[in-house]
Amino acid sequence: MIIPNGGGLQLPPFFELSAFQTIDSTNVEARRLAELGMAEGQVVWALKQESGVGRRGRQWSSPEGNLYCSILLRPDCDATQGAKLSFLIAVALHDAIAEFLPDGMKMALKWPNDILIEGRKTAGILLESKSNSHNKLDWLVVGTGINVANHPKVTEGLPAISLKEVGATVKLDALLKAYCLNLEKLYAHWKRDGFTPIRSLWLERATGIGSEVTVRLPKSSFHGIFKNLDESGALVLTMKDGSTKLVTAGEVFFSDTE
Ligand code: BTN
Secondary structure, three states: OEEHHHHHOOOOOOOEEEEEEEEOOHHHHHHHHHHOOOOOOEEEEEEEEOOOEOHHHOEOOOOOOOEEEEEEEOOOOEHHHHHOHHHHHHHHHHHHHHOOOOOOOOEEEEOOOEEEEOOEEEEEEEEEEEEOOOOEEEEEEEEEEEOOOOOOOOOOOOOEOOOHHHOOOOOHHHHHHHHHHHHHHHHHHHHHHOOHHHHHHHHHHEOOOOOEEEEEOOOOEEEEEEEEEOOOOOEEEEOOOOOEEEEOOOEEEEOOOO
């Protein structure tokens, strides 16, 4: 069911908002708009999702009270470059949420794109894209879920937390607007100056730099010291023998921050 006129929420002209009471998944709707040829900047917002999707094919719990939205982008680049926009989105979300947090709350980004409060996951990002025959991105859909009023008590990954639990009073439309404003500003920055400044912004907000991490892959795991994020978006680890290892996939666990 559509909410007429986006419930009155005014976004900058770059964005075109479609708001729903209930939807299967905002990512599915944004992909549909992409395939219909809609311009970038489409925002699909739902108060509730019936089939919310997370990374690794996980389900994303989507009861009423949280923020679920997907934004259609059409960056002029290939899929490898486009995938790095997840760091930009993480910074945009981080700064939007930070506006509503009570003072003294510890907030951080965790590779590749989780948003943590007090070491627990408060928001997640799911990127989906399609490339054309010239290996250029045709579209990129950026789905974000923020635990505002609820969070799952049992998770397959990190423990979760909601903004309500940490005492933040947040209206969903105000949070969505703050996120969109940040995204538009950072996206313009990225178009102008590329990934390097976004990488710096992400690193300034990242958790665990200099500490030991465990990386879990489907069939193995290893430890190393988290040193950096490289220009490709890979996590740079220093291993026990002094060698450097680049991590491009896997689940990362920090022993002293989680
Ligand atoms: C993750 O697993 O961390 C990513 C979760 C992404 C969930 C959001 S909610 C809005 C959008 N619609 C979906 O079905 N998934 C994304």
